[in-house]
Structures are given as C-alpha cells and as structure tokens.
Amino acid sequence: MKKPSLFAFTLVVTSSLASTLAAQSTESKGTLTILSSLPRTGSANAQTTTIVNGIKLALSEVNGQVDGWTIEYKDLDDASPQRGNWDPAVEAQNANSATKDATCVGYIGTFNSGAAKVAMPILNRAGIAMVSPANTYPGLTKPGKGEKNEPMVYRPTGTINYFRIVPTDDLQGVVAADWAKQLGVKKVFILNDRELYGKGIAEVFRDQSTSIGIEVVGYEGTDSKAANYRSLVTKLKAVSPDLVYFGGTTQTNAGQIAKDLRAGGYEGMYMVPDGCFEQAFIEAAGDSNLNGKTFITFGGLPPDQLTGTGAKFRDAYRLKYGSEMEAYAAYGYEAARVILQAIATAKTKDRAGVLAAVAATKDFDGVLGKWSFDSNGDTSSRVLSGQTVTDGKFAFVKVLGG
Amino acid sequence: MEPYEVFLQQLVTGLSNGMIIALIALGYTMVYGIIELINFAHGDVFMLGAFLALTLLGALGMEAWAPGWQLAGVVLMLVSSAAFCGSFNWSLDRLAYRPLRRASKLSLLVSAIGCSFICTNLGLFWGGAPMEVFAGGVAAAAPKDFPQLIPQYNLLGESAIRIVPADVAVLAVTLPLMIALVYLVKRTRLGRAMRAVAQDSTAAALMGIPVDRVIGTTFFIGGALGGFASVVYALYNNTIGFQMGYRAGMDAFTAAVLGGIGSLPGAVLGGLLIGCVRSMSDQYVELRWTNTIVFGILVLILIFRPSGLLGSTRREKV
Numbered sequence: 264m265k266k267p268s269l270f271a272f273t274l275v276v277t278s279s280l281a282s283t284l285a286a287q288s289t290e291s292k293g294t295l296t297i298l299s300s301l302p303r304t305g306s307a308n309a310q311t312t313t314i315v316n317g318i319k320l321a322l323s324e325v326n327g328q329v330d331g332w333t334i335e336y337k338d339l340d341d342a343s344p345q346r347g348n349w350d351p352a353v354e355a356q357n358a359n360s361a362t363k364d365a366t367c368v369g370y371i372g373t374f375n376s377g378a379a380k381v382a383m384p385i386l387n388r389a390g391i392a393m394v395s396p397a398n399t400y401p402g403l404t405k406p407g408k409g410e411k412n413e414p415m416v417y418r419p420t421g422t423i424n425y426f427r428i429v430p431t432d433d434l435q436g437v438v439a440a441d442w443a444k445q446l447g448v449k450k451v452f453i454l455n456d457r458e459l460y461g462k463g464i465a466e467v468f469r470d471q472s473t474s475i476g477i478e479v480v481g482y483e484g485t486d487s488k489a490a491n492y493r494s495l496v497t498k499l500k501a502v503s504p505d506l507v508y509f510g511g512t513t514q515t516n517a518g519q520i521a522k523d524l525r526a527g528g529y530e531g532m533y534m535v536p537d538g539c540f541e542q543a544f545i546e547a548a549g550d551s552n553l554n555g556k557t558f559i560t561f562g563g564l565p566p567d568q569l570t571g572t573g574a575k576f577r578d579a580y581r582l583k584y585g586s587e588m589e590a591y592a593a594y595g596y597e598a599a600r601v602i603l604q605a606i607a608t609a610k611t612k613d614r615a616g617v618l619a620a621v622a623a624t625k626d627f628d629g630v631l632g633k634w635s636f637d638s639n640g641d642t643s644s645r646v647l648s649g650q651t652v653t654d655g656k657f658a659f660v661k662v663l664g665g
Numbered sequence: 666m667e668p669y670e671v672f673l674q675q676l677v678t679g680l681s682n683g684m685i686i687a688l689i690a691l692g693y694t695m696v697y698g699i700i701e702l703i704n705f706a707h708g709d710v711f712m713l714g715a716f717l718a719l720t721l722l723g724a725l726g727m728e729a730w731a732p733g734w735q736l737a738g739v740v741l742m743l744v745s746s747a748a749f750c751g752s753f754n755w756s757l758d759r760l761a762y763r764p765l766r767r768a769s770k771l772s773l774l775v776s777a778i779g780c781s782f783i784c785t786n787l788g789l790f791w792g793g794a795p796m797e798v799f800a801g802g803v804a805a806a807a808p809k810d811f812p813q814l815i816p817q818y819n820l821l822g823e824s825a826i827r828i829v830p831a832d833v834a835v836l837a838v839t840l841p842l843m844i845a846l847v848y849l850v851k852r853t854r855l856g857r858a859m860r861a862v863a864q865d866s867t868a869a870a871l872m873g874i875p876v877d878r879v880i881g882t883t884f885f886i887g888g889a890l891g892g893f894a895s896v897v898y899a900l901y902n903n904t905i906g907f908q909m910g911y912r913a914g915m916d917a918f919t920a921a922v923l924g925g926i927g928s929l930p931g932a933v934l935g936g937l938l939i940g941c942v943r944s945m946s947d948q949y950v951e952l953r954w955t956n957t958i959v960f961g962i963l964v965l966i967l968i969f970r971p972s973g974l975l976g977s978t979r980r981e982k983v
Contacts, residue, residue: 306807344789347806347908457953484953488912491902493678494947501666518808519904526817526903528827546800547904549810 291328295612296335296364297602299595300357300372300382303340305347306513310541311374313580313588314396314595318371320576320583321599329606335366341378348514349378358382362389368617369394369602371595375512376400376460383417383425390614392621393425394601396594399537399562400463401433404639408433409463414639424618426640428597428629430562430647430664432460435536436467436510438647438663439560443506443534444475446558452481452504454495454520456511464536465510480504487515495520496527505531512538518547525552537561540590540650540657550655557652558660563631564648565590565659573630593630601627666825674826675944681832681901683940684839688894689917690924690932691846692754692887698927699863699883701770702762705777708914709784710753710888714746714895715905716791719811721745723798728812735814739900743838747892754888755881762884763877781910788907808906811899831901838897842890843933849886850929859883863927919963925976934974 299318301311315338327334339357343350354373361367362385370386370393373379379398386393402409403417404425410416417425443451451472455465462484472479480502485492499507507524511517517539524533533556535544540561545553566577566588576596580588604627605620606612625635634644647663666674689711696704722728727738761780765773793805800807817829850856858879861869870876898913899905920939924931939959946955966974 304806306804308804308807312803342806344786344806347906483951486952486956488908490682490898490909490912493682494675494944495952497666497671497674497678497944498948501671516808518810519902522903526829526831528819543800543804543807546810547808549813549903 291333292331292612294333294335294366295329295368295606295617296337296366297322297369297371297599298337298339298357298361298364298367300339300341300354300361300370300378301374302342302349302378302514303338304342304344306543306547307342307348307374307541309543310589310591313592314374316580316584316588317396317576317592317595317597318599320580321596321603323583325603329603330612332606332612334603334606339372341373349373349375351378351381354378354381355385358385361386361391367391368606368612368614369621371396371598371602373398374591375458376403376463377458379403379425380417380459384419387418387420387422387424390420390422390424390618392602392605392614392618394598394621395425395427395429396598397429397591398427398460399429399432399435400460401431401467402459402463403427404641405431405433406639422618423622423638423640426601426621426624426636428594428601428634428642428644430645431641432464432536433467434645434664435560435562435647436464437471438649439464439508439534439536440468440471440475440477442558442560442649442663443472443508443532444477446506446532448477448506448532450478450480450502450504451506451508452499452502453479454483454485454507454509454511456487456509456515457484458487458511458515460538461509461511461515461536463510465508468508468510485509485511485516485520487511489516489519492516492520492523493527496523496529500527500529506534507531508534509539510536513541513544513547514538518544518549521548521552521557530556532556532558534558534560537590540565542589545652545655545657550652553652555651555653559650559652559657560647560663561590561650562647563590563594563644564646564662565650565657566593568648568659569593569630571630571632572628576630597629600629670825671948675948676941677826677828677832679941679944680937681835681940682943683937684835685894685898685901685936686913686916686920686939687933687936688839688842688890688897689913690920690936691843691929692891692894693918693921694924694926694929694932695883695887695890697921699859699880700762700766700773702773702777703918703926704754704757704884704887705774705914706757706780706784707754707887707891708910708917709781709788710750710757710910711891711895711898711913712788712905712907712910713753713784713791714750714892715811715899715909716788716907717749718742718746718896718899719798719809719905720791720794720796722812722814723796727814739814739834739896743893743896746896747889750892750895751885751889754891755885758881758884763880766877785907785910788910792907806907808904811903811905813900813903815900835897835901838893842893846886846890847929855879855882916959919959923963923966923973925973928973928975931973931975938974 402413609616609620920935924935
C-alpha cells in the first residue's frame with residue numbers, strides 16, 4: 264500500500280500548494296518595487312554582493328509581502344566595465360529607470376557619494392524615497408558642511424527624499440584624527456584621491472589634526488590611475504611623517520599606495536577611511552604590506568561586534584549564504600528594512616505615502632541599536648569603530664566616538 | 666634626507682619608470698615607422714602579456730618556489746609573455762590590418778581602435794579566471810595583486826637613497842633588449858629589409874623583399890617588446906589590471922611622439938624624459954599637476970618641433 268499513499272500525499276501537497284498560490288495572487292493588492300543601484304562591476308563587487316544579499320535577506324524575512332502588497336526587488340549596476348567603478352552615465356540611467364517605473368517606491372543606493380550627487384536630483388523630482396547604505400560625504404545632507412549650494416542643489420523640489428543610515432565623514436574624519444593622536448602621531452602627511460568622498464574626508468581629517476595639535480606636513484591630491492607612487496613616497500619620506508592618511512577608496516588605488524609606501528622604505532603608520540574597509544583592499548595591497556601598521560575607520564561596527572538585531576542578522580546571514588559578509592552588508596539589510604517598514608506604515612501605498620513614512624522613521628530597532636532620522640535625513644546613530652589588519656584579516660580595535 | 670639625495674632618488678624612480686615606458690614606446694614607434702599606423706591596441710596587448718604572466722605564475726605555484734627557482738620563473742614569464750604578445754600582435758596585423766593595407770589610413774586607424782576595445786574586454790574576461798592569483802575571479806574588473814618575486818630591500822644598505830632589486834631588474838631586462846633591437850635594425854638582413862620597406866614599400870617589393878612578411882615580423886618584434894615590458898611592469902608595480910594598458914599605452918605613445926615617432930632612439934629618449942618629468946613634477950610641483958605638465962611639454966614640443974626631439978631630417982624609420 265506504499266504507492267497509493269505516496270500518490271495521495273503528493274496530490275494533497277500539490278493541491279494545497281496550488282490553492283495557497285492562487286489565494287496569494289488573488290489577495291495581493293498589487294506590486295511595489297524597490298530598486299538598488301550599486302557598483303556591481305569592479306573591485307567593489309565583493310562588498311556590494313554582500314549588500315545585495317543583505318537586502319534579499321530583509322525581503323525574505325517578510326516573504327516578499329507587506330500588508331498584502333507584493334514587493335519586487337531589482338538589483339541594478341551603476342558601474343561600467345570601461346571605468347571599473349561607478350559611472351555617472353549609468354547611475355543617471357538607473358535613477359531615470361526608477362522614475363519611469365510607476366510601481367517603484369524605494370531606491371537603495373548609492374554606494375559612492377559621487378554617484379549619489381547624480382541620482383539625488385532625479386529621484387527628488389520623482390518623489391521617490393532614496394536610502395543609502397554607504398554614502399558618507401557630509402554635503403549630501405548637511406547644510407554648511409559641503410559646498411555653499413549643498414545640500415539644496417540636490418533637492419530641487421525642496422522636500423527631503425534622501426536618507427542615510429551611516430554616520431557621515433564630518434564625524435568619521437574627526438574621530439580618525441583623534442585616534443591618530445591617541446596612537447602617538449605627531450606629524451601626518453595627508454593624501455586624497457580628489458573625488459568627492461576622499462577629498463571631503465581628508466579635509467575634515469586635516470582640520471581636526473591641526474586643531475588637536477598634530478602637525479600636517481603635507482597635503483596632496485593623487486592620480487588614481489597612476490602605475491605607482493614611488494616619487495610621492497620619496498617626497499613624503501623627506502618630511503618624515505609618523506602617519507600617512509589617505510582619503511580614498513580601494514578603487515582609487517589605496518592598495519597600490521600601501522605597496523609603494525613599503526617598497527619605498529616608509530616604515531610609519533598608514534590610515535584609511537571606510538572606503539577601504541573591504542577584503543578587496545587587503546587583496547590589492549598584499550597583507551604583508553599592511554600588517555600591524557594599517558588603521559581603518561568605519562562608520563558603524565564590523566560584523567563580529569554587532570549585538571542585538573545586528574547579531575541576529577549576522578547569524579541569519581551566515582546560515583543563509585554560508586559565507587562571511589563585508590562591512591556594509593548590515594546596512595543593505597537595514598536600508599531594505601527601513602523601506603519595508605515604511606511601506607507597512609504608509610497611509611497610501613504610493614511614492615508620497617512611503618516617502619512620508621520613511622522620513623518619519625523613529626526609534627528604529629536597527630543593527631546598531633535604536634536610531635531615528637533627523638531633519639536632514641541623517642541617522643542619529645553615532646557609533647564608529649577603528650580596526651587594523653593582522654594576518655590578512657581586519658581586526659577590530661575599539662569603538663570610536665560613541 | 667638631504668635635498669641632493671631626494672633629487673637622486675627621484676632620478677632613480679624616474680629612470681626605472683621611464684625605461685618601462687620606453688620599452689612599450691618602441692612597439693608604437695616600430696609599427697608607425699613601417700606602415701605609419703598608430704597601433705592603438707599595443708597598450709592592451711601589453712596588458713594581456715601581464716595577465717599571461719600572472720596566470721603562469723599561479724598555475725605553476727611560483728610563489729612557493731625557492732628564490733633561485735623564482736628567478737628562473739621570472740625568465741620563463743618574460744619569454745612566454747614576449748612570445749605570446751608577439752604572436753598576438755602578429756595575428757592582429759594578419760587579421761585586422763593586412764586586409765586594409767590598401768585602404769585609407771583612417772580605416773586602418775579605426776580598425777586599430779576596435780582591436781584595442783576587443784583586447785580590453787579580453788582582459789576583463791581573463792580577470793574573472795577562477796584562480797587563486799585572480800582572487801578567485803569573483804571581481805573580474807578588480808586590480809590583481811602580482812606577487813613580489815623580486816624583493817624590494819635596499820641594495821645600498823643604510824643609505825638614504827634606495828635602489829631596490831626591482832630597479833636593477835628593470836634595467837637588466839630593458840637595456841639589453843634595446844641594444845639587441847638597435848643591432849637587429851642596423852646590422853642584420855632583416856633590419857635592412859625593414860628599413861627598405863619603411864622607406865618605400867613598392868620599391869622594396871620590386872627588389873624581391875617579401876613586404877607583408879617583413880611587416881608581420883615588425884609587428885611580432887614590437888609586440889614581443891611589449892610582452893617583456895608587461896612582466897617588468899608587473900614585477901615593479903606588483904599590481905596589474907585590465908585597464909593598465911590604457912595609461913601605460915598613453916604614456917608610451919606620448920613618449921614616442923615626444924622623441925619623434927618612427928625613431929628608435931627617440932622613443933627611448935621620450936620614455937626616459939616622461940619618467941623623469943613625472944617624478945620631478947611629483948616632487949617639486951605637486952602630484953595633481955603631473956599629467957598637466959607632461960602633456961603641456963608634449964604640446965610645446967609639437968609646436969616648436971613638430972617631428973619630435975629626434976625625428977629630424979635624417980629620420981631613421983622602423
């Protein structure tokens with residue numbers, strides 16, 4: 264009697280499955296779309312893959328359904344192979360495709376602050392809520408911290424539609440300089456990659472260094488496509504700094520600079536911001552060039568230091584993907600949850616309703632504890648951390664700021 | 666460091682970088698000398714050579730070899746990359762340029778730009794190779810770490826001026842190649858044939874010189890020099906990437922034009938000049954002005970000496 268029973272069982276399962284599916288499709292009140300726009304081509308790929316995984320995890324927690332609405336997610340790439348990095352033309356194209364998609368109520372991105380500049384005005388006109396998991400350039404949201412016309416130039420309609428869940432560089436640059444002082448630095452040579460993010464944080468670092476009594480013995484913009492930086496290393500060695508600070512990212516050659524510092528015989532410390540907080544940086548630099556003397560600041564906590572909601576996320580991530588996440592994965596997850604919660608609480612399930620609900624996010628139980636969006640669209644969270652590199656891995660050193 | 670030591674150090678860096686640029690520039694200038702084509706794909710063929718070297722290094726596990734064997738490995742990479750780039754360049758000529766020999770120069774140039782794009786994308790695919798040395802190939806476009814087979818300690822001991830074995834390696838590879846090239850062009854039958862084709866290909870054909878074969882050989886030699894240069898570049902900078910051909914090619918092309926395109930000594934002089942101007946500008950002006958200064962000098966020289974520094978009346982083509 265084995266066969267018939269199995270047959271019957273299968274029949275029951277299939278029919279019940281079919282009925283659930285049918286029930287779902289009739290019950291769904293419609294489809295709402297969330298897009299993400301991140302550099303998926305190039306060396307940022309390893310980092311952004313884990314961010315996308317984080318977003319998908321947030322969606323799977325609600326089974327792709329909020330309040331009877333089906334949530335669709337699309338993973339867009341804002342990089343081009345020609346640049347191997349984010350590309351303004353592609354980012355603009357992504358933002359425009361979001362405005363054309365009438366079901367699109369949320370836009371997760373960008374990764375690079377420069378890319379946010381491109382997408383922000385486009386999405387602002389369309390009234391789509393944009394939540395960035397990684398942008399840290401202060402001028403995007405904070406009046407008086409960037410150029411004169413910032414941030415209003417990104418808000419042509421006057422309403423705020425851009426939010427971010429990581430502490431900005433005006434905090435990160437300051438705690439980085441304070442940390443340098445604690446490490447005993449007396450003289451610093453500051454480099455920047457001449458991009459929005461890198462130059463911005465290098466300037467904050469420079470100003471804070473001067474005000475806490477670290478001597479700035481050099482300040483220079485680099486060429487991120489140069490084959491090597493040996494001449495630069497000779498130049499900076501001549502003024503014997505204890506620390507070289509580079510405001511830049513893995514994509515703007517932070518790894519090559521580390522290599523040339525060691526090859527050129529510089530023996531001091533090297534500090535970089537969160538744009539280098541990814542495994543690709545260690546791979547690009549070669550771990551022997553980083554060990555022990557390299558310091559990385561990050562607006563948030565590394566995965567292994569997360570507690571509460573953050574720790575739950577980390578464990579779920581491991582279980583689902585079977586691999587370790589990069590630093591920003593938690594923020595991809597957080598950004599998706601912010602939008603999902605906003606959809607749930609929105610009075611009208613359209614762009615305006617979701618935007619209002621995102622802006623009203625308060626005491627959100629996030630991966631870094633409870634936080635709210637302030638009137639600029641920034642997180643109220645002030646947790647930053649410092650790490651170093653040992654044996655080819657990032658190692659947490661301490662909480663900065665707080 | 667004393668000011669004179671800083672100057673000498675920058676000179677060393679400039680010469681090392683310059684020699685690599687010069688070696689690539691020779692490939693541009695040889696091809697231009699013989700068929701007046703700026704082979705835009707040259708920089709990208711150079712890039713593919715570096716990828717081959719890294720693949721070989723990974724496949725044979727050279728990192729774990731004893732230092733003496735590693736040196737043999739370096740020689741192996743040099744030879745294979747040179748053979749590969751030479752053959753690749755030869756095939757480009759055979760497939761993309763030779764059919765257009767009688768077409769207008771512009772079609773040839775556009776064809777070269779197309780080849781450059783194809784090579785860049787080949788490099789992008791290659792970067793995704795699932796190998797340990799390519800970091801598993803997850804991020805195809807990411808720059809790849811090229812292991813340090815030539816150590817970077819100071820040969821001068823405690824002196825403030827640093828000359829590392831990598832600097833010596835650059836010179837040890839590039840200088841003999843340049844001498845051999847000059848010998849080949851000036852003293853051998855092949856060299857004479859090349860010069861004859863460069864001067865007047867119709868007349869050369871009438872004298873029984875197999876013009877297409879000579880041109881093909883020129884492409885092979887130019888490509889091979891690029892292959893040697895790619896391994897030297899990789900050993901010196903320890904990073905390669907699919908976009909490296911663009912910047913290296915741009916510098917080398919500038920060097921060739923600066924020295925007088927078509928002239929062999931001109932390419933070497935131009936390369937050394939660009940290397941040194943770059944490091945001096947990094948030191949005494951500011952890094953962000955370096956590109957402006959290099960191309961500014963190029964513009965000035967082209968205004969006052971349109972045929973380049975050594976590209977004067979008695980121009981030695983090829």
